[in-house]
Amino acid sequence: MDPVAELDRHASAWRTRVAPALRVAFWGALFAAVVVAGALGRQGTTAARLAALGLVLLVALGFALRVLLERRTLLRRDRIVRRLILSEDRLLGEKVLRALELQERAGGDPNEGSAELAELYLARTVSRIPQGLVVRHGERLAKRFRLAALALSLLGLVGVGLDPPRTVEGLDVLLARRGTAPLDMVWLENLTLVVQPPPYLRSPEHHLDPLGSEAPEGSTLIVRGAPARPGRRLVLTDGAREVPFVTDGSDGVVARFTLDRDLTLRVGARFGDVLIREPVPMPVTALPDAVPFVLLHGAPNRVELEKIERLDLSYIATDDHGLREIDLVVRSGGREERRVLEKLDGQARIEQGSQGLDVNDPFLRRVFLPVAVTIEARDNDELEGGRWGASSAITLVPPEIGAIEAARYKRVARARGAAVDLLAWLVDPPSGADPKALAAELPERRHDAANALRSATQREQGEQGVPAGLASFLLGQARRLEDADPKGVTPGARAEEVVLAVDGAVRGLAARDAQSVAKRLGDAAEEAADGYSEAQNPEKVKRGTERADVALAVLDVGAENLLVLEGLGGDLGSVTRGELRRIRRAVGEKSFLHAELAARHLAARLRRPLPSFAAGGGGVEGGQHGAPRQPSEEPSQADKRFDELAQELNDLTREHAALIDQVEHELEDAGEAAKTDELRRQAAEHAEALRQAVQDLPRSGAREGSGRAAAGLARDHAQAMAERLERLELGSAAESGKTARGLLDEAQKKALAPQSAADLADPAALDRARGAVERELAWAEQLKQKMEQDAREKAKGQLGEAADRERSIERRLGGMAARARQSEAALPETSLEQLEKARGAMKSAASELGAGRGEEGLDGQREAQRMLEQGGSERTTEDSGPQQRESREPSPGRGDKGMDTRAPVPGADEQHRALEFRKRVLEGLGQERGGRLDPAIRRYAEGLLE
């Protein structure tokens, strides 16, 4: 037998027994290794995951190596002998090895011996190897492998059996890529998704469909559930943020997530760096809180400011959740002003209102650039402090600075020119003209000149009129021009006076207007300076220069308009132009700093709008060192005298108003003095009698229009009469009595011919009441006459004094009216007529007062006061018209009685302000005054309360 084949046969027999056991052992070891690796990998850290993988690989590699070694061993006979036989039978094994060595040597070197013998020797030696020897060895080894496999399998089974998901989780974690495990797992049972909207929305929390839903932005999403397996670190994640679940106090867990954008939430378990997610995502769409929408009626639009006196703004603001505030916003250039129109509670989703913006508004008075007017609303979003929504803008385009003043100056200068032309015609009549023809032509020429003066006072479409005082003055001068010449005054002299009077007023107007225009241009210069200041920042050159360019354009136009205004205007215009050239020179030299400096100087200069050189003439360092100065008499004092007259008239009007107050008080005092204790006692008796007489009448409350209703009302009025009798308010008592009498008549009529049961009433009671009312009415009227007579007697002395004062005022008014008619301080004809009427009313009032007829006198005084107020005039220097939009402070509006007549009365649309105003009025009216107008005031206040 071939010894080699014999050895191979032994090897095969050994392998046949060992190989299956080895495979079993391998799988057992691998199973155990995987279980251990799962436990290790569940840590989730990189090191743990590497260690786990290493373990599995180690097992696999170990067995592979083992197989390779076995195969390598079985490829060489000597190794087979050493591996299988030597370990079992040392002697035999060594013998076989020597036989193999011998055979090898003999085969390679014939000198070593016979190859055949060596072969034979080997064969005999191998044949002596018992079959059982190798089999035993193989079986023993196989047994060990099987035991090991069993042990490892048991170990793995125990590991898996204790918490199978742990192994799965571990393996899942081991296989994770980019922090996410490949296998999703269920972590929560009974999962619920609840949304809690932001508190400002005032919406209740509610459930959402986890498979897809939407919620307001800023909501809190709450996920609840019971953990499927305890001990896991559960989290809620949107892929970017992660919120841990916390216990909800019972068996569940809860996590809260803020919805700030569209999200897809997932529950997951965190294992170190690895997340194992739930299989089902929860997409939630965030609904953003919309910016309030504001609709401003009429916007967008451009409105020329000079063509309106008030801009009415009507708006509606809406928001998806609620409005907190509504503002009126005005912006011009770099300036912005916000005014709160409404403060809301954040619940109203729609709000509408209206607001007026007066052209005399302080902001608008100072603007020189277009103004964007918007209504802006803020919602109740507290997360971002409220978001503003703005309406489209109404752009108010202000007139060019000084354009209004220049236009009206031209108008009055034209009128002055007409008067000058008349004067020229009078001073230098056409040569060779017939004097009679000239005389005939004179009235027409005078009329033309006077009409020119009158037309200057009329406000043309889109223009601002001359101030009221100046208009009166010009109208007065027009009248003087047309009036018949006084004795000794030639038409030429009269024309000279008028020309100089008008000239003085025109120059005064020009000077005042120049000052106001200059002040506003000062703001424009400041804006230019701010622009150049901004332009010094290299990043804001364009914006800054654009801002400055706009302001410079305004200044250019303003300077032109200033130049139109003679005198101071021309001076300031020239200064402005020079400074504008200086600013532009700086810009040309690319020096925004110098441009800013020059613009600031111009701003300061224009805000001090005085002549370039205040003193006339001057000398070396102010000292005159030679001839005296040129005489500087004013050619006409007419405007100053007019102003004096206007002031005197105003003073007289106030004095007259005070006299009326005095007479009122005296009449009140006299009336009070007439109410003696005896009269009060009698009145109380009569009142009580009246109450007794009407107590049997039905009470009010019956069907309207019925006889019982009339009787009930008659009872109420009769009782009111009784109360007033007690207070000795005899006039109102009589009024109540007459009403009660009429109602009783009606009730009696219906009782006689009843239409229904409600018309039935006790005829006796009605008769008794009727008689009592009639009786008390007669008594009240008689008593009233007596009291008035007494009061008249008592007030007679004081009324006499008042009559004297009234006559004195009338005489002074006569003097003023004469001055206003004849002197250069002329008032217009309409004013003179009013003053004459006032005089007539004063005379009448004085005679009534003198006769002791207080009430009649008072009526006359009031009539005179009304005429006085209509006939007076403002001063020529006062300019309270709407055209004064400049930075001049508005003069306080004083009425003729020294009362402020321009208190701001809020419109009905300004609810909260209107309520406050009403409250103030009521508080004022509610104060005890004790005057004779008290009842009327009380009735008015009661009317307001309704």
Added chain:
Amino acid sequence: MRRFAFALPVALAFAGVVAAARPAPPPPAHDISDAITEIDLERARHLLEVGSGDATALALERARLAVYAGDCDAASAQLSAPTLTESKEGASLAALAKSCARATAAGLVVDDVEHGITLRFQDDADRVLAPFLLRIAARARDRVAADVGVELLRPLRIEVVRDLFSLSAVSGLPLTAAETTGTLAVARWGRVIFLSPRATPLGFPWQDTLAHEITHLIVTRASRDRAPLWLQEGVAKREETRWRPARPFDDPNWSDMTARSALLAGRGVGLDKLGPSIAMLPTPEAATTAFAEVSSFVKFWLGEVGPAALELLLLDLRSTGAETPDPALKTVSGYSLAEWNTLWRANLREQPPRDPREEARKPLPVKDPLRFARGSRLGDLLLARGHFEAARREFQTALDAAPAEPSIHWRLARTCLLLGDRAGFRAALGDRDKLRAADAGWLALSSRALREDGHTAEAADASEHALGLDPLLEDVACEGAVRPPGGSAPLPSDPDRRALCESARTPPP
């Protein structure tokens, strides 16, 4: 010994080299301040470069130097450091630099190297005045320097500002004070700050004003700003007309007569009660009296001690540095100020009043101011609307009310020219001796009349005189070429006058 003999010269030589190489000690701060005060700006600049010591003081001097050099925005930037504005002086200088920088930024600079004068115009429309300003400034500077004996270093800096507001901003003179006294120019910060004739509606004697202010600069330099105010103003008043020949309407006795009448009436201000500046006196009348007093006093003093004493006095004041001028006055003239004051007052009292015949020759005062004012205004209004004949009648009425008033003569004369009435023009001009004062318009038309009569030299004098009063009045600028409203008239042949005339007729946009 021989070795020592060799070493000694070597050591001495070494010591000499070391001593020569050692830097000079830094100049004291007052040297820098004095250099600036004396308007020696180059020297001040050099001293500042080598100076060391109190950094704050040096920074303040550096800023002051910038102001003197007219570089106000540099001064403002230098003074922006809070440490510099802590002191009252620093804060005041910073405020001045700021307002000055605003008023002078991007001003138009005309640098005349030949005359050594630098003009800076706030309003470039005044550029047309530059040739005339330069000529007068150079003449006045040279004449005053010769009288005082001290040269003004070049360039002489003149700021021409557009209005009193700017004058106040550049000079630091309070605006209210400038308005009260009608200040027209100030010599301060080493410069003449000068109001443009454009600012005053009726013009002003700007040439004399310029000479007056230049005198201040020279006196300041000569005395290191230690001349008392009476001396400053008195010398300036003396010098303001000495640069030119006498002109009609000059009144050499004005100061004496005014001071005398003030003294006798008890209205005198007093040499020692002038305050910080005559421009800051409470009223224009007080300023006039003060000018008359200082002018009269200096005239008296120089008459007593001789003109050379002025130069000596200024030198002495510069060197003594005393609080009062008395030591210098006593050194130069033997008496103190109080003693001179007594002598001067006595002299004034002893002076005879004006000759009654002279009084009789004086032009008639305005007979009826209201009529004059009405006629003038009505004439102007009629003229503006082209009613020349009617205007003439109104002007004639005004002239009857004020026959010595030159402005109404001018108005009437130019109206006659517009009417083509040559005879009326001559008659309207009237007799110069019967006019109460000089008037630019009248002088311009008088110059025209003289020129037409062939009196070229007198015509030129009258024209120059007119130019010195109101250069931008059209009739003056255009040498009497009267232009009807909206019409045209020939331009002067002289290029400078031509430019001036064009500017007067058509102001720049």
